[in-house]
Amino acid sequence: MRLVAHNMLQCHVKGCNSNNFPLQLSNVEIEIQETDFNPMFLRNILPKLEWNALVKTALQINITTLPNVLPDTSTDDLDDEFLKMLHRVLLETHIQQGKMICPNCNHVYAIKDGIPNMLLNENET
Amino acid sequence: MRLKDLESKLQNVAGFDKPKIELEQYCTTPHLAARMLYTAHTVYDDIESKVVADFGCGCGILSIAANLLNSSYNLALEIDDDALQIAKENCSEFEVDVDFTLTDLISIPMDHLRNKVDTIVMNPPFGTKNNKGIDMIFLKKAIEAAKISVYSLHKSTTREHIRKKAKEWGVECEVLAEMKFDVPMMYKGHKKKSVDIEVDFIRFAKKSY
Ligand SMILES: [Zn+2]
Numbered sequence: 001m002r003l004v005a006h007n008m009l010q011c012h013v014k015g016c017n018s019n020n021f022p023l024q025l026s027n028v029e030i031e032i033q034e035t036d037f038n039p040m041f042l043r044n045i046l047p048k049l050e051w052n053a054l055v056k057t058a059l060q061i062n063i064t065t066l067p068n069v070l071p072d073t074s075t076d077d078l079d080d081e082f083l084k085m086l087h088r089v090l091l092e093t094h095i096q097q098g099k100m101i102c103p104n105c106n107h108v109y110a111i112k113d114g115i116p117n118m119l120l121n122e123n124e125t
Numbered sequence: 126m127r128l129k130d131l132e133s134k135l136q137n138v139a140g141f142d143k144p145k146i147e148l149e150q151y152c153t154t155p156h157l158a159a160r161m162l163y164t165a166h167t168v169y170d171d172i173e174s175k176v177v178a179d180f181g182c183g184c185g186i187l188s189i190a191a192n193l194l195n196s197s198y199n200l201a202l203e204i205d206d207d208a209l210q211i212a213k214e215n216c217s218e219f220e221v222d223v224d225f226t227l228t229d230l231i232s233i234p235m236d237h238l239r240n241k242v243d244t245i246v247m248n249p250p251f252g253t254k255n256n257k258g259i260d261m262i263f264l265k266k267a268i269e270a271a272k273i274s275v276y277s278l279h280k281s282t283t284r285e286h287i288r289k290k291a292k293e294w295g296v297e298c299e300v301l302a303e304m305k306f307d308v309p310m311m312y313k314g315h316k317k318k319s320v321d322i323e324v325d326f327i328r329f330a331k332k333s334y
Contacts (some may be wrong), residue, residue: 001224001225001226002224003202004198004224004241005200005224005226007237007241007300008200008237008238008241008242009226009237009246010234010236011236012232012233012234021236021237033222034223038174038197040174041174041197041198042175044174045176045197045198045241048176048240048241048272049241068262091198091222099272112203113213114213114225115209115213115225115226116226116227117206117227118226118227118228118229118233119204119227119228119229120229120232125229125232
């Protein structure tokens, strides 16, 4: 799982309706897998991501390179170095093992072999 | 890449070892998968450099096809861990990056997927006696989440119902092709090995787009 996917996940335990995003990462194992750099795609995805959640999550896995405020993506002057850093964080950083904890109800979702398990028991849905 | 080449590459996607009847597990055929993604790519430009999600990915064939047509980021949701392991294996054979999540689409909210995913491709379960209407639940969620469009397969017999629902949900609905889906018969007591089901290949488009 990469941070783009994490930016789309929320807790969905029955009754847990607020403060349930982003899930907090804990005890993670990270693996870097290189992939082709595509600046056009980064410009496409950046404005769609929930930036504050991304920055917060990145810090939980010791990635400190993201600025607190997302630079204006509508202009073309995002420099290559910045985009390459984002490429590394968003598309090459894989969370292989670990846990995601709901900030509201503390429910724990496991990440195993790169796949987060979002399934709940019957009594939790 | 030509349609023919896409289809022939997809012949190498492995199917299910032990298909589960209750989940209607059968792999979308390379022929159908290639047609779907090739059309989405060449006619509508909905794949290249896009965020593509696959709802109920099964063995992963639609995600792999999207990747072969240069989607930029792929998310694949599936309720069955065994299927996900096959999908993962397939993706690594093809050397494509797909982020999987083990998810029950029926219960998961779309709040944070909404507007991040450009295009959704899926071959939802058609629904049997026990889970009637599951195809419409998948469709409703997909339409809720996709920013641009949803490509899906539905039984042709449900066409009018789907048109009506699409109107209700405020999306455009275009039947792109009628196709035959050779569905293996997995139920005990069936004499035939497989049965052809008529399916519509449909594109749903968000009107604001
Ligand atoms: Zn929660």
